[in-house]
Amino acid sequence: MGTDSTFADWIGRTQTLTDRVTAVPVKTLFATLDDAVVAPRDGDPLPPLWHWLFFLPDAPMSQVGPDGHPKRGGFLPPVPLERRMWAGGRLRFVGDPPRVGDDITRVTEIRDVTEKAGKAGSMVFVTLHHTIATPRGPAVEEEQDIVYIAMPDRFVPPPGQAAPSDPAWSDPLDVDPVLLFRYSALTFNGHRIHYDRPYAMEVEKYPGLVVHGPLQAMVLLGSARRHAPSGEVAAYSFRGVHPLFDFDTVSMQGVVRDDGGHDLATVNGDGHVCMKATVQWTAT
Numbered sequence: 716m717g718t719d720s721t722f723a724d725w726i727g728r729t730q731t732l733t734d735r736v737t738a739v740p741v742k743t744l745f746a747t748l749d750d751a752v753v754a755p756r757d758g759d760p761l762p763p764l765w766h767w768l769f770f771l772p773d774a775p776m777s778q779v780g781p782d783g784h785p786k787r788g789g790f791l792p793p794v795p796l797e798r799r800m801w802a803g804g805r806l807r808f809v810g811d812p813p814r815v816g817d818d819i820t821r822v823t824e825i826r827d828v829t830e831k832a833g834k835a836g837s838m839v840f841v842t843l844h845h846t847i848a849t850p851r852g853p854a855v856e857e858e859q860d861i862v863y864i865a866m867p868d869r870f871v872p873p874p875g876q877a878a879p880s881d882p883a884w885s886d887p888l889d890v891d892p893v894l895l896f897r898y899s900a901l902t903f904n905g906h907r908i909h910y911d912r913p914y915a916m917e918v919e920k921y922p923g924l925v926v927h928g929p930l931q932a933m934v935l936l937g938s939a940r941r942h943a944p945s946g947e948v949a950a951y952s953f954r955g956v957h958p959l960f961d962f963d964t965v966s967m968q969g970v971v972r973d974d975g976g977h978d979l980a981t982v983n984g985d986g987h988v989c990m991k992a993t994v995q996w997t998a999t
């Protein structure tokens with residue numbers, strides 16, 4: 716297993732998008748996360764990861780595939796495995812953050828297309844590298860892993876990874892279809908597993924609606940910033956290891972690392988880690 720030669724030609728392809736940081740998505744994400752009601756003003760910095768509200772996948776309806784994402788074979792390779800998941804990401808926050816009112820640019824390169832054998836069967840990982848820049852220079856360097864898997868006959872959960880036994884904090888997170896719908900709308904993510912229950916259960920064979928990976932990554936980082944505000948976020952990495960569903964009882968947990976960073980996890984009602992993440996802070 717290794718780089719899939721079928722898609723070798725796709726590696727190195729780039730795409731450049733421009734956008735403007737506007738206040739409405741910022742305000743409505745604060746509301747969606749039940750955070751303080753704020754009226755963002757020009758010049759306010761975006762919290763880390765909130766650039767995901769911009770550079771939206773605005774394919775016309777005629778170019779949308781059966782899962783609700785843009786059809787593959789445009790910028791992303793035409794991987795034939797039907798089921799897509801956001802697998803993980805690694806980010807470095809390298810400069811002044813994007814601010815409300817900024818014109819911003821994202822340059823994306825397809826870094827790798829790799830076939831792997833997992834417990835879930837054959838999988839293809841597509842790794843994207845994004846550089847997000849503001850008028851003041853580069854702000855975020857990001858790698859994003861998307862995984863494609865064959866459509867299963869039935870849901871077989873990945874083996875559970877036990878949550879830490881003695882976390883420094885454990886906060887509840889209420890997940891429900893309205894939260895998932897609002898997050899899909901804000902990120903213009905048409906993936907039907909997040910809001911179309913018959914599709915999620917009958918076609919992709921999940922036991923419920925699936926909580927977005929980026930939503931879990933955002934709320935985990937938000938919980939870490941509330942509990943451990945020991946500097947700015949310098950780096951953040953995360954990996955989805957088990958799907959999280961709208962019916963789950965969820966907590967967001969944090970553990971202090973020896974190097975001063977924090978390990979984070981969303982944990983379901985069975986005590987299994989769903990997303991694990993690590994945050995590193997700038998020195999204070």
Ligand SMILES: C/C(=C\C(=O)SCCNC(=O)CCNC(=O)[C@H](O)C(C)(C)COP(=O)(O)OP(=O)(O)OC[C@H]1O[C@@H](n2cnc3c(N)ncnc32)[C@H](O)[C@@H]1OP(=O)(O)O)C(=O)O
Binds near residue numbers: 928
């Ligand atoms: C937005 C959006 C979609 C979503 O938000 S989907 C919801 C968020 N994502 C998830 O919930 C993912 C949950 N994870 C899983 O279901 C499984 O972990 C997964 C990804 C199916 C893999 O499970 P396996 O048990 O089959 O994998 P193995 O542990 O056997 O590993 C095999 C090799 O794959 C590598 N790998 C596994 N998981 C990841 C990962 N998350 N990121 C990167 N790489 C991964 C693992 O290291 C093994 O590699 P080797 O080189 O060691 O063979 C939207 O669509 O927009």
